Amino acid sequence: MTKSNPGDTDLNLLRVFMAIWDLRSLTAAGDRLGLTQPAVSHALRRLRTLFDDPLFVRTPTGMAPTDAAAHLYPPLAQAFGIINVAVQQLTKFDPATAERVFRVSMSDMSEFYFLPPILAMLEGTARGIRIEVTNFPVESVTAAMRSGKVDLALGYVPGLDPGCVSKTLFVDEHVCVVRAGHPLQTPAPTKEDLAGLRYVYASTNATGHRMVEQWLEELNLKRDVVLRLPHFVVAPEIVRHTDLAVIFPRSIALRFNQNGAFRILPLPFALPPIEIQVHSHAQFSADPGIAWLREAIYGMFHQAGF
Numbered sequence: 001m002t003k004s005n006p007g008d009t010d011l012n013l014l015r016v017f018m019a020i021w022d023l024r025s026l027t028a029a030g031d032r033l034g035l036t037q038p039a040v041s042h043a044l045r046r047l048r049t050l051f052d053d054p055l056f057v058r059t060p061t062g063m064a065p066t067d068a069a070a071h072l073y074p075p076l077a078q079a080f081g082i083i084n085v086a087v088q089q090l091t092k093f094d095p096a097t098a099e100r101v102f103r104v105s106m107s108d109m110s111e112f113y114f115l116p117p118i119l120a121m122l123e124g125t126a127r128g129i130r131i132e133v134t135n136f137p138v139e140s141v142t143a144a145m146r147s148g149k150v151d152l153a154l155g156y157v158p159g160l161d162p163g164c165v166s167k168t169l170f171v172d173e174h175v176c177v178v179r180a181g182h183p184l185q186t187p188a189p190t191k192e193d194l195a196g197l198r199y200v201y202a203s204t205n206a207t208g209h210r211m212v213e214q215w216l217e218e219l220n221l222k223r224d225v226v227l228r229l230p231h232f233v234v235a236p237e238i239v240r241h242t243d244l245a246v247i248f249p250r251s252i253a254l255r256f257n258q259n260g261a262f263r264i265l266p267l268p269f270a271l272p273p274i275e276i277q278v279h280s281h282a283q284f285s286a287d288p289g290i291a292w293l294r295e296a297i298y299g300m301f302h303q304a305g306f
Helices: 011-023 026-033 037-051 067-089 108-125 138-147 191-195 207-218 235-240 250-256 288-301
Strands: 056-059 062-065 100-105 129-134 152-155 164-172 174-179 198-202 224-229 246-249 262-266 274-281
Touching (some): 011 026, 011 037, 011 067, 011 138, 026 037, 062 067, 100 288, 108 129, 108 250, 108 288, 138 152, 164 250, 198 235, 198 246, 207 246, 246 250, 250 262, 274 288
Parallel strands (some): 100 129, 100 152, 198 224
Antiparallel strands (some): 056 062, 152 274, 164 274, 174 246, 174 262
């Protein structure tokens, strides 16, 4: 039994509920909504009074929803989806005249590969469009897109919820990169050849590239890593001037190798493929701006052969 009239419920209270559900944190919910933590706490107290239930309880891992909150969430998510669709359907979008900021989640490697051609396209056809790049942990991407904090996600983002809509651009693979005059001359190195090389290890926040370390360990490929870098952009310049090698996604290697300074060698074993996709959320399927940018990216990169 509620203690208030649900008909008097402030829609903003329900937005607070949805933000806490997504983020399991009052502070993070406040950051998303532009509210202070005390304001979020006050809203939660009003929600608890309205529904006569704690709704969220504090645990070591965050704010855990109660059974009542779990029952509230599906219809509220559906209701907000209907509201979003109604608003989006009345929105006009002309890329030639639009003034809009799109928020895109991508890794540093995706930035390197995708942003130059995307910005060149926008400069020619949609000069009022701005891109704001962010990088969310893979487990947070669904919530960020569902809430509207992110419009699109680009790259390898496994494990998204069914509410996400994904279109495959291409399937990437990892390769070994050495300088053009490297002493290893075989075009198809063996596992032993690779084990005999010395390497640069370039850190990145790209999910697929981070998984390579685990995959190589499972294959028992021991590498002699001479240099560890906190970023990947300088690695090719080091490889170009030394006999060191680096393992990169083929798409990134080809982009670096436009002047032919490197040799790109296939790996002598199969690693899991990296499916590069553009992702959006069904919650915003009627948003013409998001649909335009998603289809523009798809048209530019779908099966482009890198």
